[in-house]
Amino acid sequence: MEELKGSRFAHVTKAHPCFNEKMHDKVGRAHVPIAPKCNIYCNFCTRDINQDEIRPGVASCVMDTDDAIEHVENVTKEGPIAVVGVAGPGDSLANEATFEFFEKLGKTNPDLIKCMSTNGLLLPDYAERIAELGVNTVTVTVNAVDPEIAKDIYTFINYNGKIYKGKEAVEILIKNQLEGIEKLSNLGVIIKVNSVLIPGLNDEHIVEIAKEVKKRGASLMNVLPLIPLNKMKDYPRPTCAEIEKVRDEVEEILPVFRACTQCRADAYGIPGKKSEDKHLGMTPASHY
Template sequence: MAEKENPKWAGIGSKFAHLTAAHPCFGVKAHFTVARIHLPVAPRCNIQCRYCVRKIDKCEQKPGIAACIMDDEMALKRLEAEVKSNPSLKVVGIAGPGDPLENEATYRLLGRIKESYPDLILCLSTNGLLIEDVADKLKDCGVRTVTVTINAVDPEVGSKIYEWVRYNGETLDEAKGAGLLIQKQFRGIEELVKRGVVVRINTVLIPGVNTHQIPRIAEEASKRGASLMNIIPLIPQHGFKDHRRPTCQELEEARKAAEKHLPQFRLCRQCRADAAGIPGKEGGSGATSEYFHG
């Protein structure tokens, strides 16, 4: 079902028209006309996904990759240069390469950007573990959109996807860690929505592992106020290096099943943590669309 044919899109289009028109990761038209920049200031992560590899690399076009980790001043200079050179820039995101909420630099930088560039849309991606704890902080920093990566609703399934979860100094393995993470993710969505933040869900489709979970993820997220969902294919690496990618048919079937509960964004191209440019344009860094790493 095309986005314009799904009645659920009418709601997101009217309620968040200012964002869907200006955010290339939320609106189809904006995807081809609006630029965004990701500032890689967040190296630390509090979970280990079996599909995730984080590293410093100048060439690889994969999630969790950045040419360097920037400090506040480097990031602000990078943003200043992009603002001057690219009049279509409207969105600044922090997407890793770790989890932004685990890194204090995220909050410092967002606060400074809010003061210096009040017209830019501030967004970030997260695995959701810490949202409930820092929701007020995010609102104060000016964050308007958050993408939460949720890959399961059942801890047993989550245990196949997450190696460990670290919270409040304690490292939890497999099902116990996955159970805490899932609980915190859905609570976090509720807290963001209460504060007027627009929430999108990212889900990595892992064939034979979480395929059956995807409609339930969409349903539970929708109940808590999420506005949009982005289902992306597994990139086989790390613990899933020998696992196959989903087929195009499997990906579309998952999207159609989830679309009963949440509108689906279908243009994601799984970009680096330091991507910049217009996602939908070919060539250069702008060709790498956004993947909100979780």
């Protein structure tokens, strides 16, 4: 299995701008904003529909899956898109459209790398379905593996139709994230873990996350600076030195992806090339 995972990793990451820093300014990804619903409440998150902000959780519209397929057709004609991802603006697994979309994409564009990002709450339930759909890479955002820390990052989760709060909520979330990563990785899906660095809260803990997710089969980590919004608007934005320090510590455990600039849920084009990184609101509506 290790050997198989190794060869899949090399094959996929050779062309994936979010798993290979050398490709971040060479090949493109297209996010299709088809997943508006979310099933947890991260205290730093503000989802929005707008044309201007460059950050996760933002898109200029929500598409249905047919429009998303048409969008992929258009953008693959425009430039070298290697990857199609579902990255919100909510949680990919909380939206049935994500599965419907990948099923359609597997028929229309079987050669594109299929990617999604998730908070991981539903990963144990959906790991098999994700692998069966041929999704190659999944990014799971894990901001704490200690409930004492996690309880200050999340307000609630909505799991199996029930709202959980406080420690009870984060214990379920952490358990599912770790179980889900293990399950998916055993099914041959390549996993990157994103952790949002929140100064004074999880900055000294991210290295523990790295150890735990490595045990479960994650291949890569991405440490992202907090964008102070919503209930965390008064937290400081981490400095470059703080981020670098944590990335260096994590790198002792797992490879670290350092080129991420946190893009929108409707971004497309080449992420590391400013002139060729676009998002939906930038193009005239008549184009679609």
